Amino acid sequence: MIANTLRSQANTWWSRLAIAAAIALQVNCAAAEPQVSGDAVKIGILNDQSGLYADLAGPGSVEAARMAIEEFGGTVLGKKIELVFADHQNKADIGAAKAREWFTKDGVDVIADFSNSSVGFAVQSLAKDLNKIALITAASSDFTGKACTETSAQWVYTSYSNGFGLAKIMAAAGYDSWFLVTVDYAFGHAFANDIRKAVTAGGGAVLGEVRFPLNSADMSSFLLQAQSSKAKVVAFSAAGSDMANAIKQAAEFGLNQQKTLVAPAVFLTDIHALGLDKANGLRFITAFYWDRNEATRAWSQRFYARRNAMPTMTQAGVYSAVRHYLKAVEAAGTDDAKIVMAKMKDLPVDDMFSQGGKVRADGLMVHDMYLVEVKKPSESKGPWDYYRIIQTIPGDQIFQPLSESACPLVRS
Structure with missing residues (x-):
């Protein structure tokens, strides 16, 4: 009798153990199964x-x-x-x-x-x-x-890498006097402020600034002020057609032969549209260059x-x-x-x-960036051969430090 009871209890125990093991296996398999919403x-x-x-x-x-x-x-x-x-x-x-x-x-x-x-x-x-x-x-x-x-x-x-970061790298290389030509709305003001902070932090000086209206067709009065300044660098805090128009007219004034021109937001297609005869000498930060x-x-x-x-x-x-x-x-x-x-x-x-x-x-993807200069027409080997890479800048030197981030995820 006792032996039969013990055998019955043992069978029950092993049965429960087997069931528990099966459930655990099912749970593990479910967890390992890819979970994709929809088809x-x-x-x-x-x-x-x-x-x-x-x-x-x-x-x-x-x-x-x-x-x-x-x-x-x-x-x-x-x-x-x-x-x-x-x-x-x-x-x-x-x-x-x-x-x-x-x-x-x-x-x-x-x-x-x-x-x-x-x-x-x-x-x-x-x-x-x-x-x-x-x-x-x-x-x-x-x-x-x-x-x-x-x-x-x-x-x-980011606006930091291509504004503050650009000016920081240039100022450290001896470009310590700047004149700002700024499109007069939030985008231009933000980049100009970042450039000013970086230049002064690096021991340089911003010798003047002129602001122009969005979509200005005639940049001559603004460019003449930049030309007459004693600044080594003229920074165009603008983008798109405003930036392209400013660079084009600056070349017509010969400004690109007299001073170093920089801009914070430049793309390969901008240079393609401008042409090397107008854009040569322009410096900026880019995240990628095909060549x-x-x-x-x-x-x-x-x-x-x-x-x-x-x-x-x-x-x-x-x-x-x-x-x-x-x-x-x-x-x-x-x-x-x-x-x-x-x-x-x-x-x-x-x-x-x-x-x-x-x-x-x-959430910021930190990676190397590149300080580039647009080639002269004589330096280009053909279509799309537009940049000369001056310097590779490690990500932790060009992007805003995490310690300075205003992100609530970091502060928490």
């Missing part, structure tokens, strides 16, 4: 497709994202990778409405690019609320400063075959950001935004755009 991993490119920023981003950014997807064979975690794109027309309300539609109705997991800061801020906030990811190429340092979120990251460059090494040349030639143009730093950055996102999804085993972003911060960014790049706690 695909969906990526959106939202930018200016037809206006001011179409050449530097636009359809070229879409193609760059497509190249990153193709490297993965079009799938990740056994799911198809889908790409959608739209034109935000440089209007925050249009961009936010499209992003909301993508996030809530179409199952888009991540939106990249923007190029326009106002659109970027609108989508960054929306992505935070909906647990989606925003990968931003617009310039404002506030994206990874006071506006930072757990589900966003900033690639390519820097074998890897950049190989990728850029593939891009050229699709677009008949060499890539800008924004287009190369979109490729890098999308590729790194897909690597993080693969490594995390899920497309959950917060988990994927945590993995993006864990993994180094190693591709033709960046070697050993790092997404910091505030």
Whole structure:
């Protein structure tokens, strides 16, 4: 009797142990099973497709994202990778409405690019609320400063790196007297203020500043003031057509032969449109140049075959950001935004755009930048051979230190 009871208890114990082991196995298997919302991993490119920023981003950014997807064979975690794109027309309300539609109705997991800061801020906030990811190429340092979120990251460059960082590097090299030609609105003021801070911090001086209205056709009076100054450097705190118009007219005045000209926001397509006869001698910071090494040349030639143009730093950055996102999804085993972003911060960014790049706690992707000078026509070997790299600047020397970040994630 006792023996039978013991055998019965033992059988029951072993039965319970087997059931517990089976449940544990099921739980472990479920945890290891990739977790993807919907039937695909969906990526959106939202930018200016037809206006001011179409050449530097636009359809070229879409193609760059497509190249990153193709490297993965079009799938990740056994799911198809889908790409959608739209034109935000440089209007925050249009961009936010499209992003909301993508996030809530179409199952888009991540939106990249923007190029326009106002659109970027609108989508960054929306992505935070909906647990989606925003990968931003617009310039404002506030994206990874006071506006930072757990589900966003900033690639390519910032207003700090290309304003303060540019002036810091130049001042350290002996360019210690500056004159500022500033477009008279928030963008220009922000860059001019950063340049002023860096120059004075480096022991230099800003000898004067003149502000001009947005979309000024005639820059002659402003350029004459810069020309008559004793400054070694003239900094054009402007972008797009304002920057291009200023550089073009400065060349007509011979200013580029008398002083060193710099600008904070310059793209390869700007130089292509201006021509080397007008742009030669201009110095600026860039995140990417197609002819820097074998890897950049190989990728850029593939891009050229699709677009008949060499890539800008924004287009190369979109490729890098999308590729790194897909690597993080693969490594995390899920497309959950917060988990994927945590993995993006864990993994180094190693591709033709960046070697050993790092997404910091505030979401800023820190990587090497390059001080370049536009070549003279006689120095160029052909179309798109426009830059001479003067200096490679490590990321921790050109981007704002994390200790100075206003990001609440860092402060907490």
